[in-house]
Amino acid sequence: xxxxxxxxxxxxxxxxxxxxxxxxxxxxxxxxxxxxxxxxxxxxxxxxxxxxxxxxxxxxxxxxxxxxxxxxxxxxxxxxxxxxxxxxxxxxxxxxxxxxxxxxxxxxxxxxxxxxxxxxxxxxxxxxxxxxxxxxxxxxxxxxxxxxxxxxxxxxxxxxxxxxxxxxxxxxxxxxxxxxxxxxxxxxxxxxxxxxxxxxxxxxxxxxxxxxxxxxxxxxxxxxxxxxxxxxxxxxxxxxxxxxxxxxxxxxxxxxxxxxxxxxxxxxxxxxxxxxxxxxxxxxxxxxxxxxxxxxxxxxxxxxxxxxxxxxxxxxxxxxxx
Amino acid sequence: xxxxxxxxxxxxxxxxxxxxxxxxxxxxxxxxxxxxxxxxxxxxxxxxxxxxxxxxxxxxxxxxxxxxxxxxxxxxxxxxxxxxxxxxxxxxxxxxxxxxxxxxxxxxxxxxxxxxxxxxxxxxxxxxxxxxxxxxxxxxxxxxxxxxxxxxxxxxxxxxxxxxxxxxxxxxxxxxxxxxxxxxxxxxxxxxxxxxxxxxxxxxxxxxxxxxxxxxxxxxxxxxxxxxxxxxxxxxxxx
Numbered sequence: 001x002x003x004x005x006x007x008x009x010x011x012x013x014x015x016x017x018x019x020x021x022x023x024x025x026x027x028x029x030x031x032x033x034x035x036x037x038x039x040x041x042x043x044x045x046x047x048x049x050x051x052x053x054x055x056x057x058x059x060x061x062x063x064x065x066x067x068x069x070x071x072x073x074x075x076x077x078x079x080x081x082x083x084x085x086x087x088x089x090x091x092x093x094x095x096x097x098x099x100x101x102x103x104x105x106x107x108x109x110x111x112x113x114x115x116x117x118x119x120x121x122x123x124x125x126x127x128x129x130x131x132x133x134x135x136x137x138x139x140x141x142x143x144x145x146x147x148x149x150x151x152x153x154x155x156x157x158x159x160x161x162x163x164x165x166x167x168x169x170x171x172x173x174x175x176x177x178x179x180x181x182x183x184x185x186x187x188x189x190x191x192x193x194x195x196x197x198x199x200x201x202x203x204x205x206x207x208x209x210x211x212x213x214x215x216x217x218x219x220x221x222x223x224x225x226x227x228x229x230x231x232x233x234x235x236x237x238x239x240x241x242x243x244x245x246x247x248x249x250x251x252x253x254x255x256x257x258x259x260x261x262x263x264x265x266x267x268x269x270x271x272x273x274x275x276x277x278x279x280x281x282x283x284x285x286x287x288x289x290x291x292x293x294x295x296x297x298x299x300x301x302x303x304x305x306x307x308x309x310x311x312x313x314x315x316x317x318x319x320x321x322x
Numbered sequence: 323x324x325x326x327x328x329x330x331x332x333x334x335x336x337x338x339x340x341x342x343x344x345x346x347x348x349x350x351x352x353x354x355x356x357x358x359x360x361x362x363x364x365x366x367x368x369x370x371x372x373x374x375x376x377x378x379x380x381x382x383x384x385x386x387x388x389x390x391x392x393x394x395x396x397x398x399x400x401x402x403x404x405x406x407x408x409x410x411x412x413x414x415x416x417x418x419x420x421x422x423x424x425x426x427x428x429x430x431x432x433x434x435x436x437x438x439x440x441x442x443x444x445x446x447x448x449x450x451x452x453x454x455x456x457x458x459x460x461x462x463x464x465x466x467x468x469x470x471x472x473x474x475x476x477x478x479x480x481x482x483x484x485x486x487x488x489x490x491x492x493x494x495x496x497x498x499x500x501x502x503x504x505x506x507x508x509x510x511x512x513x514x515x516x517x518x519x520x521x522x523x524x525x526x527x528x529x530x531x532x533x534x535x536x537x538x539x540x541x542x543x544x545x546x547x548x549x550x551x552x553x554x555x556x557x558x559x560x561x
Contacts, residue, residue, distance in 0.1 A: 018422070019422065028459065030423070032420050033426075034455075034459060035423075036459060
């Protein structure tokens with residue numbers, strides 16, 4: 001079937017220039033990364049790669065230079081600011097001897113400008129979540145007027161960590177089987193996303209034989225009954241009545257298989273996707289399985305249930321306002 | 323005329339090269355024109371596969387050419403292009419795919435699926451054995467035995483497909499539609515990258531995210547179309 005690769009191990013091998021995998025010498029493309037190995041293309045690609053590499057190096061250099069210069073300016077800033085304040089103050093003093101308020105106002109305004117720019121600088125230092133030591137940013141400021149800057153820095157750091165902690169649980173949806181909690185302790189389930197839950201099994205026998213599945217568990221909506229949920233050696237003989245809540249959309253293969261004593265099942269809602277095998281062999285002993293449909297159950301997929309016991313019994317469908 | 327009679331008639335002009343597969347009365351033969359030396363694939367089915375009649379009118383780089391579909395008394399015979407290549411499953415025997423390669427293969431498959439889905443056909447058997455790569459690197463999706471037409475209100479009555487690649491709804495829970503193939507494509511991507519089913523090991527990085535979304539139990543949570551999945555694959559260009 002594959003003529004060119006028939007002598008896979010025997011043929012002379014070469015390395016793919018892109019992914020370095022071993023490939024046949026006369027292959028026209030690499031099997032593992034599907035790159036065409038037409039010579040011209042390879043040369044072109046390599047040239048492009050070289051160009052890309054130089055471009056990346058140049059960009060990195062520029063970045064390093066830019067950050068270096070910014071850091072340099074920031075580091076030099078406090079000295080220049082204090083120098084500016086000193087000089088403006090001296091000018092102000094000398095000017096106030098000669099003239100009136102305007103120049104003094106100017107010096108003040110220059111002073112506030114300088115301090116505001118300083119606090120900005122401190123904020124930049126404080127925003128870095130890595131710098132947990134607030135004195136690191138505080139050391140930048142050597143004037144008393146800016147003593148509050150480190151505090152603001154630490155506050156922003158706190159808030160950033162808090163926000164990241166709040167985001168963390170949203171990102172991960174865990175698929176872990178978990179036992180039901182008190183009140184629902186006869187069920188086991190599996191949360192499939194933030195709002196929905198599926199029933200995976202039954203862990204405790206109900207003495208009355210009634211299994212009422214709750215509409216919500218832990219605030220999550222029950223949307224499906226998974227395969228073999230009630231088909232458990234300990235459980236299946238005890239099942240007599242089952243109430244399926246309104247929001248259940250699907251019942252999977254063999255969910256109620258081998259439940260020989262199941263006589264009544266109540267659908268509160270509209271179970272749209274019900275496996276034709278959901279009730280296989282169920283209620284063969286009692287002979288009749290009565291299926292009670294709610295009024296809003298418009299889609300009668302229940303016809304499939306007729307197949308469930310190899311034709312040895314008939315399901316009875318009754319309208320039910322549950 | 324019966325299927326057997328028709329195939330016997332073919333051997334006047336063609337010679338048998340090999341039997342590619344033979345199961346469930348579906349027989350696939352590779353035959354060669356005695357004079358021209360050109361190869362062709364003959365499928366014989368005991369039932370009629372509607373998808374082939376539709377495929378006759380399609381030309382797509384990622385689908386095999388269907389030369390003819392002959393309805394017969396006891397089945398159907400399909401004459402199909404022979405693709406001289408290697409299946410993804412055979413490539414996997416000697417090593418895993420690099421992300422770049424897996425993406426290119428999957429994009430070919432998705433292109434084929436888009437064409438099929440546009441015509442209301444679902445393939446329902448996307449797996450490494452059914453993806454062939456020819457010697458020029460052309461990716462072709464083959465084997466339409468399990469394919470069917472999407473209709474509005476019927477469930478899958480017969481369970482078809484391959485365990486592991488078949489989505490939950492294919493196993494009788496709901497009607498299979500385009501998103502059934504998306505599920506299988508997700509599994510295919512994971513198998514190409516890791517060699518394992520997503521339930522055992524999921525691919526690393528963003529590819530894993532794509533696999534996870536493709537293989538959601540609820541079809542509504544998957545990518546809605548093959549084109550959308552291809553877009554997601556495009557979204558991060560590494561090289």
